[in-house]
Amino acid sequence: MRSGHLLIGLGAVATLAATTGISLAQDIGVPKAGAFGYQDAATESMRRLISLSVGLHWIAFFITLFVTILLGYTCWRFSEKRNPVPSRFSHNTTIEVAWTLIPVLILVGIAYPSIKYLYYQETVPPSDVTVKAIGASGWWWNYEYEIDGEEVAYSSFMAGGGYATYDDVVKGMKEEGASDEDIPSLALWKLKTTAPMVVPVNSIIRVQVTSEPGGVLHAFAVPAFGVKADAVPGSLHETWFEVDRVGTFYGQCSELCGRGHSYMPIEVEVVEKEDFKARLLEVQEIANGPSTSSTKVAVNTLAE
Ligand SMILES: [Cu+2]
Structure with a gap:
Protein backbone atom coordinates (compact mmCIF):
# COMPACT_ATOMS: atom_id res chain seq x y z
CA MET A 1 0.00 0.00 0.00
CA ARG A 2 2.89 2.33 0.71
CA SER A 3 3.88 2.65 -2.93
CA GLY A 4 0.23 3.49 -3.75
CA HIS A 5 0.30 6.31 -1.21
CA LEU A 6 3.60 7.55 -2.56
CA LEU A 7 2.15 7.68 -6.06
CA ILE A 8 -0.84 9.64 -4.80
CA GLY A 9 1.58 11.96 -2.97
CA LEU A 10 3.65 12.49 -6.12
CA GLY A 11 0.48 13.13 -8.12
CA ALA A 12 -0.59 15.70 -5.54
CA VAL A 13 2.72 17.54 -5.76
CA ALA A 14 2.61 17.45 -9.56
CA THR A 15 -0.91 18.93 -9.47
CA LEU A 16 0.28 21.68 -7.13
CA ALA A 17 3.08 22.46 -9.57
CA ALA A 18 0.64 22.53 -12.48
CA THR A 19 -1.46 25.21 -10.78
CA THR A 20 1.40 27.70 -10.97
CA GLY A 21 0.80 28.32 -14.70
CA ILE A 22 -1.14 31.39 -15.78
CA SER A 23 -4.69 30.66 -16.80
CA LEU A 24 -7.14 33.02 -18.38
CA ALA A 25 -10.09 31.41 -16.64
CA GLN A 26 -12.68 33.77 -15.28
CA ASP A 27 -14.42 33.54 -11.93
CA ILE A 28 -11.41 32.32 -10.00
CA GLY A 29 -12.33 31.19 -6.52
CA VAL A 30 -15.54 29.44 -7.55
CA PRO A 31 -15.72 25.84 -6.31
CA LYS A 32 -15.24 23.23 -9.06
CA ALA A 33 -15.97 19.51 -8.85
CA GLY A 34 -12.74 17.54 -8.46
CA ALA A 35 -10.58 20.65 -8.11
CA PHE A 36 -7.36 20.13 -6.19
CA GLY A 37 -4.55 22.31 -4.87
CA TYR A 38 -4.40 26.07 -5.08
CA GLN A 39 -6.63 28.35 -7.11
CA ASP A 40 -5.05 29.78 -10.25
CA ALA A 41 -2.63 32.50 -9.23
CA ALA A 42 -3.55 35.95 -10.54
CA THR A 43 -0.68 37.87 -8.95
CA GLU A 44 3.10 37.51 -8.86
CA SER A 45 2.83 37.25 -5.08
CA MET A 46 0.60 34.16 -5.27
CA ARG A 47 2.86 32.59 -7.89
CA ARG A 48 5.83 33.01 -5.56
CA LEU A 49 3.78 31.64 -2.67
CA ILE A 50 2.81 28.53 -4.65
CA SER A 51 6.38 27.83 -5.76
CA LEU A 52 7.55 28.24 -2.15
CA SER A 53 4.83 25.86 -0.98
CA VAL A 54 5.63 23.28 -3.70
CA GLY A 55 9.33 23.49 -2.77
CA LEU A 56 8.53 22.89 0.91
CA HIS A 57 6.32 19.93 -0.01
CA TRP A 58 9.21 18.37 -1.96
CA ILE A 59 11.58 18.84 0.98
CA ALA A 60 9.02 17.29 3.36
CA PHE A 61 8.48 14.47 0.86
CA PHE A 62 12.16 13.53 0.61
CA ILE A 63 12.71 13.77 4.39
CA THR A 64 9.74 11.46 4.97
CA LEU A 65 10.98 9.08 2.28
CA PHE A 66 14.48 9.01 3.76
CA VAL A 67 13.25 8.39 7.33
CA THR A 68 10.81 5.67 6.20
CA ILE A 69 13.48 3.81 4.20
CA LEU A 70 16.03 4.15 7.03
CA LEU A 71 13.52 2.84 9.57
CA GLY A 72 12.57 -0.09 7.32
CA TYR A 73 16.22 -0.95 6.70
CA THR A 74 17.07 -0.76 10.41
CA CYS A 75 14.17 -3.07 11.37
CA TRP A 76 15.28 -5.57 8.72
CA ARG A 77 19.05 -5.42 9.07
CA PHE A 78 19.31 -5.27 12.87
CA SER A 79 16.59 -7.74 13.81
CA GLU A 80 17.57 -10.41 16.35
CA LYS A 81 17.71 -13.01 13.58
CA ARG A 82 20.22 -11.14 11.40
CA ASN A 83 22.14 -9.41 14.17
CA PRO A 84 22.12 -11.71 17.22
CA VAL A 85 25.07 -9.95 18.94
CA PRO A 86 24.41 -6.19 19.00
CA SER A 87 27.37 -3.78 19.19
CA ARG A 88 27.67 -1.82 22.46
CA PHE A 89 29.12 1.51 21.31
CA SER A 90 27.21 4.64 22.41
CA HIS A 91 28.95 7.55 20.62
CA ASN A 92 30.01 8.33 17.08
CA THR A 93 31.24 11.88 16.62
CA THR A 94 30.98 11.92 12.82
CA ILE A 95 27.34 10.86 12.70
CA GLU A 96 26.36 13.12 15.64
CA VAL A 97 27.83 16.15 13.89
CA ALA A 98 26.08 15.12 10.66
CA TRP A 99 22.62 14.66 12.18
CA THR A 100 22.89 18.04 13.88
CA LEU A 101 24.33 19.98 10.96
CA ILE A 102 22.21 18.56 8.13
CA PRO A 103 18.82 19.45 9.74
CA VAL A 104 20.19 22.93 10.60
CA LEU A 105 21.20 23.42 6.96
CA ILE A 106 17.77 22.22 5.79
CA LEU A 107 16.05 24.67 8.18
CA VAL A 108 18.26 27.55 7.02
CA GLY A 109 17.46 26.52 3.43
CA ILE A 110 13.75 26.77 4.26
CA ALA A 111 14.05 29.98 6.30
CA TYR A 112 15.87 31.94 3.60
CA PRO A 113 13.19 31.77 0.84
CA SER A 114 10.40 32.07 3.46
CA ILE A 115 11.79 35.31 4.90
CA LYS A 116 12.57 36.62 1.42
CA TYR A 117 8.95 36.01 0.38
CA LEU A 118 7.58 37.54 3.61
CA TYR A 119 9.65 40.66 2.95
CA TYR A 120 8.33 40.86 -0.62
CA GLN A 121 4.72 40.40 0.53
CA GLU A 122 4.88 42.76 3.50
CA THR A 123 6.52 45.67 1.68
CA VAL A 124 3.79 47.70 -0.01
CA PRO A 125 5.16 49.30 -3.21
CA PRO A 126 4.06 52.84 -4.18
CA SER A 127 0.40 52.24 -4.96
CA ASP A 128 -1.85 53.33 -7.84
CA VAL A 129 -5.10 52.85 -5.93
CA ILE A 147 -10.31 58.79 -6.53
CA ASP A 148 -9.06 62.17 -7.84
CA GLY A 149 -9.96 63.79 -4.52
CA GLU A 150 -13.47 62.37 -4.64
CA GLU A 151 -14.66 59.96 -1.97
CA VAL A 152 -16.29 56.77 -3.09
CA ALA A 153 -17.86 54.51 -0.47
CA TYR A 154 -20.32 51.68 -0.56
CA SER A 155 -21.31 48.49 1.19
CA SER A 156 -20.96 45.04 -0.32
CA PHE A 157 -23.47 42.42 0.82
CA MET A 158 -23.83 38.79 -0.14
CA ALA A 159 -26.15 38.52 -3.15
CA GLY A 160 -29.30 36.72 -2.03
CA GLY A 161 -28.55 37.10 1.68
CA GLY A 162 -31.13 36.21 4.30
CA TYR A 163 -32.35 32.97 2.74
CA ALA A 164 -31.76 29.58 4.32
CA THR A 165 -31.38 27.39 1.23
CA TYR A 166 -30.36 27.94 -2.38
CA ASP A 167 -33.90 27.16 -3.59
CA ASP A 168 -35.17 29.87 -1.25
CA VAL A 169 -32.61 32.30 -2.74
CA VAL A 170 -33.88 31.71 -6.29
CA LYS A 171 -37.55 31.85 -5.28
CA GLY A 172 -37.13 34.81 -2.92
CA MET A 173 -35.00 36.91 -5.29
CA LYS A 174 -37.46 36.29 -8.15
CA GLU A 175 -40.29 37.48 -5.91
CA GLU A 176 -38.22 40.58 -5.09
CA GLY A 177 -38.05 41.24 -8.83
CA ALA A 178 -34.37 40.37 -9.35
CA SER A 179 -33.29 39.61 -12.92
CA ASP A 180 -31.80 36.22 -13.78
CA GLU A 181 -28.29 37.65 -13.94
CA ASP A 182 -28.61 39.08 -10.43
CA ILE A 183 -29.45 35.66 -9.00
CA PRO A 184 -26.20 33.82 -8.20
CA SER A 185 -25.60 30.35 -9.61
CA LEU A 186 -25.33 27.55 -7.06
CA ALA A 187 -21.51 27.66 -7.30
CA LEU A 188 -21.53 31.43 -6.74
CA TRP A 189 -23.98 31.36 -3.85
CA LYS A 190 -22.18 32.88 -0.81
CA LEU A 191 -19.50 34.31 -3.14
CA LYS A 192 -21.36 36.80 -5.34
CA THR A 193 -22.05 40.20 -3.84
CA THR A 194 -24.42 43.08 -4.44
CA ALA A 195 -21.47 45.40 -5.17
CA PRO A 196 -17.95 44.09 -5.85
CA MET A 197 -14.69 45.79 -4.95
CA VAL A 198 -13.51 47.31 -8.25
CA VAL A 199 -9.80 47.61 -9.08
CA PRO A 200 -7.79 48.28 -12.25
CA VAL A 201 -5.69 45.55 -13.85
CA ASN A 202 -1.84 45.64 -13.73
CA SER A 203 -1.89 48.30 -11.00
CA ILE A 204 -0.58 48.21 -7.46
CA ILE A 205 -3.61 48.09 -5.18
CA ARG A 206 -2.99 48.92 -1.55
CA VAL A 207 -5.72 47.50 0.69
CA GLN A 208 -6.09 48.94 4.15
CA VAL A 209 -8.02 46.49 6.26
CA THR A 210 -9.86 47.24 9.46
CA SER A 211 -13.07 46.45 11.29
CA GLU A 212 -15.89 48.69 12.53
CA PRO A 213 -15.14 50.41 15.84
CA GLY A 214 -16.49 48.25 18.65
CA GLY A 215 -16.93 45.43 16.15
CA VAL A 216 -15.49 41.98 15.82
CA LEU A 217 -12.46 40.46 14.08
CA HIS A 218 -12.72 39.64 10.36
CA ALA A 219 -10.07 38.86 7.75
CA PHE A 220 -9.85 40.08 4.17
CA ALA A 221 -8.66 37.20 1.99
CA VAL A 222 -8.56 36.50 -1.75
CA PRO A 223 -6.72 33.20 -2.39
CA ALA A 224 -5.95 33.86 -6.08
CA PHE A 225 -4.13 37.07 -5.07
CA GLY A 226 -2.28 35.48 -2.16
CA VAL A 227 -3.57 38.07 0.29
CA LYS A 228 -4.99 37.64 3.77
CA ALA A 229 -5.10 40.45 6.31
CA ASP A 230 -6.80 40.53 9.69
CA ALA A 231 -9.47 43.18 10.17
CA VAL A 232 -9.17 44.40 13.74
CA PRO A 233 -11.27 47.22 15.26
CA GLY A 234 -9.12 50.27 15.93
CA SER A 235 -6.17 48.91 13.96
CA LEU A 236 -5.25 49.44 10.32
CA HIS A 237 -3.52 46.58 8.53
CA GLU A 238 -2.12 46.81 5.05
CA THR A 239 -1.73 44.39 2.23
CA TRP A 240 -1.32 44.79 -1.53
CA PHE A 241 -1.79 43.02 -4.83
CA GLU A 242 -1.28 43.56 -8.55
CA VAL A 243 -3.63 41.45 -10.65
CA ASP A 244 -2.35 40.37 -14.07
CA ARG A 245 -5.70 39.90 -15.83
CA VAL A 246 -9.21 41.25 -16.09
CA GLY A 247 -11.89 39.14 -14.42
CA THR A 248 -13.85 38.43 -11.29
CA PHE A 249 -12.17 36.87 -8.29
CA TYR A 250 -13.68 35.60 -5.07
CA GLY A 251 -12.62 35.33 -1.47
CA GLN A 252 -14.34 35.14 1.87
CA CYS A 253 -14.01 36.52 5.35
CA SER A 254 -11.34 34.28 6.84
CA GLU A 255 -11.59 34.91 10.56
CA LEU A 256 -14.42 33.31 12.53
CA CYS A 257 -16.37 36.48 13.27
CA GLY A 258 -19.74 35.26 14.45
CA GLU A 274 -9.38 53.18 -18.55
CA ASP A 275 -12.71 51.64 -17.41
CA PHE A 276 -11.86 51.72 -13.73
CA LYS A 277 -13.31 55.05 -12.58
CA ALA A 278 -16.52 54.72 -14.58
CA ARG A 279 -17.13 51.18 -13.38
CA LEU A 280 -16.37 52.12 -9.76
CA LEU A 281 -18.86 55.00 -9.87
CA GLU A 282 -21.39 52.70 -11.52
CA VAL A 283 -21.02 50.09 -8.76
CA GLN A 284 -21.32 52.83 -6.15
CA GLU A 285 -24.54 54.00 -7.76
CA ILE A 286 -25.92 50.44 -7.89
CA ALA A 287 -25.03 49.99 -4.21
CA ASN A 288 -26.16 53.34 -2.83
CA GLY A 289 -28.82 54.39 -5.32
CA PRO A 290 -28.48 57.39 -7.65
CA SER A 291 -29.53 60.05 -5.12
CA THR A 292 -27.34 58.91 -2.25
CA SER A 293 -24.39 61.03 -1.30
CA SER A 294 -21.14 59.30 -2.21
CA THR A 295 -19.78 59.46 1.29
CA LYS A 296 -22.77 57.77 2.85
CA VAL A 297 -22.53 54.04 3.32
CA ALA A 298 -25.72 52.13 2.67
CA VAL A 299 -27.51 50.56 5.60
CA ASN A 300 -27.93 46.80 5.51
CA THR A 301 -31.49 46.22 4.51
CA LEU A 302 -31.15 42.48 4.07
CA ALA A 303 -32.87 40.19 6.54
CA GLU A 304 -30.38 38.30 8.67
CU1 LIG B 1 -16.11 38.24 9.16
Whole structure:
Protein backbone atom coordinates (compact mmCIF):
# COMPACT_ATOMS: atom_id res chain seq x y z
CA MET A 1 0.00 0.00 0.00
CA ARG A 2 2.89 2.33 0.71
CA SER A 3 3.88 2.65 -2.93
CA GLY A 4 0.23 3.49 -3.75
CA HIS A 5 0.30 6.31 -1.21
CA LEU A 6 3.60 7.55 -2.56
CA LEU A 7 2.15 7.68 -6.06
CA ILE A 8 -0.84 9.64 -4.80
CA GLY A 9 1.58 11.96 -2.97
CA LEU A 10 3.65 12.49 -6.12
CA GLY A 11 0.48 13.13 -8.12
CA ALA A 12 -0.59 15.70 -5.54
CA VAL A 13 2.72 17.54 -5.76
CA ALA A 14 2.61 17.45 -9.56
CA THR A 15 -0.91 18.93 -9.47
CA LEU A 16 0.28 21.68 -7.13
CA ALA A 17 3.08 22.46 -9.57
CA ALA A 18 0.64 22.53 -12.48
CA THR A 19 -1.46 25.21 -10.78
CA THR A 20 1.40 27.70 -10.97
CA GLY A 21 0.80 28.32 -14.70
CA ILE A 22 -1.14 31.39 -15.78
CA SER A 23 -4.69 30.66 -16.80
CA LEU A 24 -7.14 33.02 -18.38
CA ALA A 25 -10.09 31.41 -16.64
CA GLN A 26 -12.68 33.77 -15.28
CA ASP A 27 -14.42 33.54 -11.93
CA ILE A 28 -11.41 32.32 -10.00
CA GLY A 29 -12.33 31.19 -6.52
CA VAL A 30 -15.54 29.44 -7.55
CA PRO A 31 -15.72 25.84 -6.31
CA LYS A 32 -15.24 23.23 -9.06
CA ALA A 33 -15.97 19.51 -8.85
CA GLY A 34 -12.74 17.54 -8.46
CA ALA A 35 -10.58 20.65 -8.11
CA PHE A 36 -7.36 20.13 -6.19
CA GLY A 37 -4.55 22.31 -4.87
CA TYR A 38 -4.40 26.07 -5.08
CA GLN A 39 -6.63 28.35 -7.11
CA ASP A 40 -5.05 29.78 -10.25
CA ALA A 41 -2.63 32.50 -9.23
CA ALA A 42 -3.55 35.95 -10.54
CA THR A 43 -0.68 37.87 -8.95
CA GLU A 44 3.10 37.51 -8.86
CA SER A 45 2.83 37.25 -5.08
CA MET A 46 0.60 34.16 -5.27
CA ARG A 47 2.86 32.59 -7.89
CA ARG A 48 5.83 33.01 -5.56
CA LEU A 49 3.78 31.64 -2.67
CA ILE A 50 2.81 28.53 -4.65
CA SER A 51 6.38 27.83 -5.76
CA LEU A 52 7.55 28.24 -2.15
CA SER A 53 4.83 25.86 -0.98
CA VAL A 54 5.63 23.28 -3.70
CA GLY A 55 9.33 23.49 -2.77
CA LEU A 56 8.53 22.89 0.91
CA HIS A 57 6.32 19.93 -0.01
CA TRP A 58 9.21 18.37 -1.96
CA ILE A 59 11.58 18.84 0.98
CA ALA A 60 9.02 17.29 3.36
CA PHE A 61 8.48 14.47 0.86
CA PHE A 62 12.16 13.53 0.61
CA ILE A 63 12.71 13.77 4.39
CA THR A 64 9.74 11.46 4.97
CA LEU A 65 10.98 9.08 2.28
CA PHE A 66 14.48 9.01 3.76
CA VAL A 67 13.25 8.39 7.33
CA THR A 68 10.81 5.67 6.20
CA ILE A 69 13.48 3.81 4.20
CA LEU A 70 16.03 4.15 7.03
CA LEU A 71 13.52 2.84 9.57
CA GLY A 72 12.57 -0.09 7.32
CA TYR A 73 16.22 -0.95 6.70
CA THR A 74 17.07 -0.76 10.41
CA CYS A 75 14.17 -3.07 11.37
CA TRP A 76 15.28 -5.57 8.72
CA ARG A 77 19.05 -5.42 9.07
CA PHE A 78 19.31 -5.27 12.87
CA SER A 79 16.59 -7.74 13.81
CA GLU A 80 17.57 -10.41 16.35
CA LYS A 81 17.71 -13.01 13.58
CA ARG A 82 20.22 -11.14 11.40
CA ASN A 83 22.14 -9.41 14.17
CA PRO A 84 22.12 -11.71 17.22
CA VAL A 85 25.07 -9.95 18.94
CA PRO A 86 24.41 -6.19 19.00
CA SER A 87 27.37 -3.78 19.19
CA ARG A 88 27.67 -1.82 22.46
CA PHE A 89 29.12 1.51 21.31
CA SER A 90 27.21 4.64 22.41
CA HIS A 91 28.95 7.55 20.62
CA ASN A 92 30.01 8.33 17.08
CA THR A 93 31.24 11.88 16.62
CA THR A 94 30.98 11.92 12.82
CA ILE A 95 27.34 10.86 12.70
CA GLU A 96 26.36 13.12 15.64
CA VAL A 97 27.83 16.15 13.89
CA ALA A 98 26.08 15.12 10.66
CA TRP A 99 22.62 14.66 12.18
CA THR A 100 22.89 18.04 13.88
CA LEU A 101 24.33 19.98 10.96
CA ILE A 102 22.21 18.56 8.13
CA PRO A 103 18.82 19.45 9.74
CA VAL A 104 20.19 22.93 10.60
CA LEU A 105 21.20 23.42 6.96
CA ILE A 106 17.77 22.22 5.79
CA LEU A 107 16.05 24.67 8.18
CA VAL A 108 18.26 27.55 7.02
CA GLY A 109 17.46 26.52 3.43
CA ILE A 110 13.75 26.77 4.26
CA ALA A 111 14.05 29.98 6.30
CA TYR A 112 15.87 31.94 3.60
CA PRO A 113 13.19 31.77 0.84
CA SER A 114 10.40 32.07 3.46
CA ILE A 115 11.79 35.31 4.90
CA LYS A 116 12.57 36.62 1.42
CA TYR A 117 8.95 36.01 0.38
CA LEU A 118 7.58 37.54 3.61
CA TYR A 119 9.65 40.66 2.95
CA TYR A 120 8.33 40.86 -0.62
CA GLN A 121 4.72 40.40 0.53
CA GLU A 122 4.88 42.76 3.50
CA THR A 123 6.52 45.67 1.68
CA VAL A 124 3.79 47.70 -0.01
CA PRO A 125 5.16 49.30 -3.21
CA PRO A 126 4.06 52.84 -4.18
CA SER A 127 0.40 52.24 -4.96
CA ASP A 128 -1.85 53.33 -7.84
CA VAL A 129 -5.10 52.85 -5.93
CA THR A 130 -5.82 52.59 -2.21
CA VAL A 131 -8.94 50.81 -1.02
CA LYS A 132 -10.08 50.66 2.57
CA ALA A 133 -11.89 47.40 3.34
CA ILE A 134 -13.86 47.59 6.56
CA GLY A 135 -15.45 44.49 8.04
CA ALA A 136 -18.88 45.41 9.36
CA SER A 137 -20.27 43.82 12.51
CA GLY A 138 -23.57 42.99 10.78
CA TRP A 139 -21.51 40.75 8.48
CA TRP A 140 -20.72 42.54 5.29
CA TRP A 141 -17.83 44.60 3.86
CA ASN A 142 -17.62 48.37 3.32
CA TYR A 143 -15.22 49.66 0.66
CA GLU A 144 -13.86 53.21 0.62
CA TYR A 145 -11.77 54.87 -2.10
CA GLU A 146 -10.47 58.31 -2.78
CA ILE A 147 -10.31 58.79 -6.53
CA ASP A 148 -9.06 62.17 -7.84
CA GLY A 149 -9.96 63.79 -4.52
CA GLU A 150 -13.47 62.37 -4.64
CA GLU A 151 -14.66 59.96 -1.97
CA VAL A 152 -16.29 56.77 -3.09
CA ALA A 153 -17.86 54.51 -0.47
CA TYR A 154 -20.32 51.68 -0.56
CA SER A 155 -21.31 48.49 1.19
CA SER A 156 -20.96 45.04 -0.32
CA PHE A 157 -23.47 42.42 0.82
CA MET A 158 -23.83 38.79 -0.14
CA ALA A 159 -26.15 38.52 -3.15
CA GLY A 160 -29.30 36.72 -2.03
CA GLY A 161 -28.55 37.10 1.68
CA GLY A 162 -31.13 36.21 4.30
CA TYR A 163 -32.35 32.97 2.74
CA ALA A 164 -31.76 29.58 4.32
CA THR A 165 -31.38 27.39 1.23
CA TYR A 166 -30.36 27.94 -2.38
CA ASP A 167 -33.90 27.16 -3.59
CA ASP A 168 -35.17 29.87 -1.25
CA VAL A 169 -32.61 32.30 -2.74
CA VAL A 170 -33.88 31.71 -6.29
CA LYS A 171 -37.55 31.85 -5.28
CA GLY A 172 -37.13 34.81 -2.92
CA MET A 173 -35.00 36.91 -5.29
CA LYS A 174 -37.46 36.29 -8.15
CA GLU A 175 -40.29 37.48 -5.91
CA GLU A 176 -38.22 40.58 -5.09
CA GLY A 177 -38.05 41.24 -8.83
CA ALA A 178 -34.37 40.37 -9.35
CA SER A 179 -33.29 39.61 -12.92
CA ASP A 180 -31.80 36.22 -13.78
CA GLU A 181 -28.29 37.65 -13.94
CA ASP A 182 -28.61 39.08 -10.43
CA ILE A 183 -29.45 35.66 -9.00
CA PRO A 184 -26.20 33.82 -8.20
CA SER A 185 -25.60 30.35 -9.61
CA LEU A 186 -25.33 27.55 -7.06
CA ALA A 187 -21.51 27.66 -7.30
CA LEU A 188 -21.53 31.43 -6.74
CA TRP A 189 -23.98 31.36 -3.85
CA LYS A 190 -22.18 32.88 -0.81
CA LEU A 191 -19.50 34.31 -3.14
CA LYS A 192 -21.36 36.80 -5.34
CA THR A 193 -22.05 40.20 -3.84
CA THR A 194 -24.42 43.08 -4.44
CA ALA A 195 -21.47 45.40 -5.17
CA PRO A 196 -17.95 44.09 -5.85
CA MET A 197 -14.69 45.79 -4.95
CA VAL A 198 -13.51 47.31 -8.25
CA VAL A 199 -9.80 47.61 -9.08
CA PRO A 200 -7.79 48.28 -12.25
CA VAL A 201 -5.69 45.55 -13.85
CA ASN A 202 -1.84 45.64 -13.73
CA SER A 203 -1.89 48.30 -11.00
CA ILE A 204 -0.58 48.21 -7.46
CA ILE A 205 -3.61 48.09 -5.18
CA ARG A 206 -2.99 48.92 -1.55
CA VAL A 207 -5.72 47.50 0.69
CA GLN A 208 -6.09 48.94 4.15
CA VAL A 209 -8.02 46.49 6.26
CA THR A 210 -9.86 47.24 9.46
CA SER A 211 -13.07 46.45 11.29
CA GLU A 212 -15.89 48.69 12.53
CA PRO A 213 -15.14 50.41 15.84
CA GLY A 214 -16.49 48.25 18.65
CA GLY A 215 -16.93 45.43 16.15
CA VAL A 216 -15.49 41.98 15.82
CA LEU A 217 -12.46 40.46 14.08
CA HIS A 218 -12.72 39.64 10.36
CA ALA A 219 -10.07 38.86 7.75
CA PHE A 220 -9.85 40.08 4.17
CA ALA A 221 -8.66 37.20 1.99
CA VAL A 222 -8.56 36.50 -1.75
CA PRO A 223 -6.72 33.20 -2.39
CA ALA A 224 -5.95 33.86 -6.08
CA PHE A 225 -4.13 37.07 -5.07
CA GLY A 226 -2.28 35.48 -2.16
CA VAL A 227 -3.57 38.07 0.29
CA LYS A 228 -4.99 37.64 3.77
CA ALA A 229 -5.10 40.45 6.31
CA ASP A 230 -6.80 40.53 9.69
CA ALA A 231 -9.47 43.18 10.17
CA VAL A 232 -9.17 44.40 13.74
CA PRO A 233 -11.27 47.22 15.26
CA GLY A 234 -9.12 50.27 15.93
CA SER A 235 -6.17 48.91 13.96
CA LEU A 236 -5.25 49.44 10.32
CA HIS A 237 -3.52 46.58 8.53
CA GLU A 238 -2.12 46.81 5.05
CA THR A 239 -1.73 44.39 2.23
CA TRP A 240 -1.32 44.79 -1.53
CA PHE A 241 -1.79 43.02 -4.83
CA GLU A 242 -1.28 43.56 -8.55
CA VAL A 243 -3.63 41.45 -10.65
CA ASP A 244 -2.35 40.37 -14.07
CA ARG A 245 -5.70 39.90 -15.83
CA VAL A 246 -9.21 41.25 -16.09
CA GLY A 247 -11.89 39.14 -14.42
CA THR A 248 -13.85 38.43 -11.29
CA PHE A 249 -12.17 36.87 -8.29
CA TYR A 250 -13.68 35.60 -5.07
CA GLY A 251 -12.62 35.33 -1.47
CA GLN A 252 -14.34 35.14 1.87
CA CYS A 253 -14.01 36.52 5.35
CA SER A 254 -11.34 34.28 6.84
CA GLU A 255 -11.59 34.91 10.56
CA LEU A 256 -14.42 33.31 12.53
CA CYS A 257 -16.37 36.48 13.27
CA GLY A 258 -19.74 35.26 14.45
CA ARG A 259 -23.14 34.18 13.24
CA GLY A 260 -22.85 35.73 9.78
CA HIS A 261 -19.25 34.69 9.09
CA SER A 262 -20.11 32.60 6.02
CA TYR A 263 -22.35 35.33 4.59
CA MET A 264 -19.75 38.05 3.94
CA PRO A 265 -18.03 37.11 0.67
CA ILE A 266 -15.40 39.23 -1.06
CA GLU A 267 -15.91 39.74 -4.79
CA VAL A 268 -13.18 41.63 -6.65
CA GLU A 269 -13.88 42.86 -10.16
CA VAL A 270 -10.67 43.61 -12.06
CA VAL A 271 -11.25 45.96 -15.01
CA GLU A 272 -9.12 47.71 -17.64
CA LYS A 273 -7.40 50.83 -16.31
CA GLU A 274 -9.38 53.18 -18.55
CA ASP A 275 -12.71 51.64 -17.41
CA PHE A 276 -11.86 51.72 -13.73
CA LYS A 277 -13.31 55.05 -12.58
CA ALA A 278 -16.52 54.72 -14.58
CA ARG A 279 -17.13 51.18 -13.38
CA LEU A 280 -16.37 52.12 -9.76
CA LEU A 281 -18.86 55.00 -9.87
CA GLU A 282 -21.39 52.70 -11.52
CA VAL A 283 -21.02 50.09 -8.76
CA GLN A 284 -21.32 52.83 -6.15
CA GLU A 285 -24.54 54.00 -7.76
CA ILE A 286 -25.92 50.44 -7.89
CA ALA A 287 -25.03 49.99 -4.21
CA ASN A 288 -26.16 53.34 -2.83
CA GLY A 289 -28.82 54.39 -5.32
CA PRO A 290 -28.48 57.39 -7.65
CA SER A 291 -29.53 60.05 -5.12
CA THR A 292 -27.34 58.91 -2.25
CA SER A 293 -24.39 61.03 -1.30
CA SER A 294 -21.14 59.30 -2.21
CA THR A 295 -19.78 59.46 1.29
CA LYS A 296 -22.77 57.77 2.85
CA VAL A 297 -22.53 54.04 3.32
CA ALA A 298 -25.72 52.13 2.67
CA VAL A 299 -27.51 50.56 5.60
CA ASN A 300 -27.93 46.80 5.51
CA THR A 301 -31.49 46.22 4.51
CA LEU A 302 -31.15 42.48 4.07
CA ALA A 303 -32.87 40.19 6.54
CA GLU A 304 -30.38 38.30 8.67
CU1 LIG B 1 -16.11 38.24 9.16
